[in-house]
Amino acid sequence: MHDIRAIREEPDVYDRNWARRGLPPQTPPILKMDGERRAAQTELQTLQQQRNEKSKEIGAIKAKKGDAQTLMDEVAALKTRMTELEEREKTLAAELDMHLSSIPNLLADDVPDGKDENNNKEVRKWGETPRRNDVKDHADIGAGLGMMDFETAAKVSGARFVFLSAGLARLERALAQFMLDTHTEEHGYAEVSAPLLVNTDTMYGTGQLPKFRDDQFETTDGRWLVPTAEVVLTNLVREDILDEDVLPRRYTAFTPCFRKEAGAAGKDTRGMLRQHQFYKVELVSITHPDESWKEHERMTECAENILKKLKLPYRTVSLCAGDIGFGSMKTYDIEVWLPGQGRYREVSSCSNCGDFQARRMKARFRPAGAKDTQFVHTLNGSGVAVGRALIAVMENYYDADDAGIIVPDALLPYMGGIKKVMPLEGIDAAAQKGKKAAGL
């Protein structure tokens, strides 16, 4: 959400910035609505003032048992116009609000120009990505293990769901726990177990609504399944006025995420890369406005650290203007190397939203000794997507000799003594026939 007063003052700044995202000038219609709204409001307030004054007089006259009929008629006469103005003001305000809340955040100056992901700028790269001949894609590896079953998931739930079992399920859980422990014990994030169903105001606060309704699962009682823990963790400070010294606040949570993937028809249909439901460990920081850029770098490093500990090759890219998310001023995507695909794929996205979400949520802090409040800055990042990290572990740690997956050192403490996830007995034949995974 943007500050309408700031837009009034420098509409050009806004239009120029939004143009980088490919938007046509937005401020002319905004300023027009705003002007009309204020005109209606001013006239209405004048009439309200008259009404209040006269009503007060009536009260005084009646207290003395006088006759106030003339005044009462006068006030009654104001009503038609007042009702008219009230409605006009309300309609215009709603329109303006709808318009404003559907416009994306301003971009930071150092966001690279560009139309789509091809223009993203690599900022660093970590790890070796040797060419190998014995690579396999995670869906094949999973089938070979007998622990990844899309057919049954389709029967039970539909497309874009999966059953994991045995060692793979355990590996997924180990990943989540490892990430959570790292963020809480080494990176200073507070662990939170949070609601997964949220109300409309909450979804509005972080920017999923009103614009991205079609991407969300809505319940029959008007609630929404969270598409990411960012939603709940960020809304933790909604409508709060925090003391300055409690900033920054850092939260982490391990949750399922639910997404309709409405715009992704036909994309990534193979394997479990893009699902309606997946696990993710999320990082959220609430900071002082002066600290958010530093925090953005720090958060990105925290996410990268997970991949380093897992010894998974990755690169970090700065998203270009055309690829950056709605609420973000600047975003780093961390992409992990997937040998099976021979390319890097996103496992984390770290964004600084500035005060964009804070405005929507009315999340503020009071600078020490100050009378007025200021909006906090909010940041979110995946630390990291568990499902995709599992894919990366499977493909990078695959041992072609025995079709097993070597457990990365960092995960050993969480695997109950399992050092390698091996195919289930008799699985080869079943897998080749396309039969249901033997582990289920």
Add this chain to the structure above:
RNA sequence: GGAUGGGUGGCGGAGUGGUUGAACGCGCCAGUCUCGAAAACUGGAAUAGUCGCAAGGCUAUCGGGGGUUCGAAUCCCCCCCCAUCCGCCA
């Protein structure tokens, strides 16, 4: 799901139609006193919008939305939320 009781300023808590933006208490800020502090005393302080160069004015806000009325925190209707009890349940 059923029943009952509630939602008022940072907090507690008054207030059932007319200068109530809202008593009182706590907390908070400034000052007096003090070497300094505490206590005591005095004063100050809501949020948003809007008009104005400014000083300042005005409007709205007592869970949310409608309604009655010249006038609503106070009356009526709908909704939401919270608490307790019953039922159900991991």
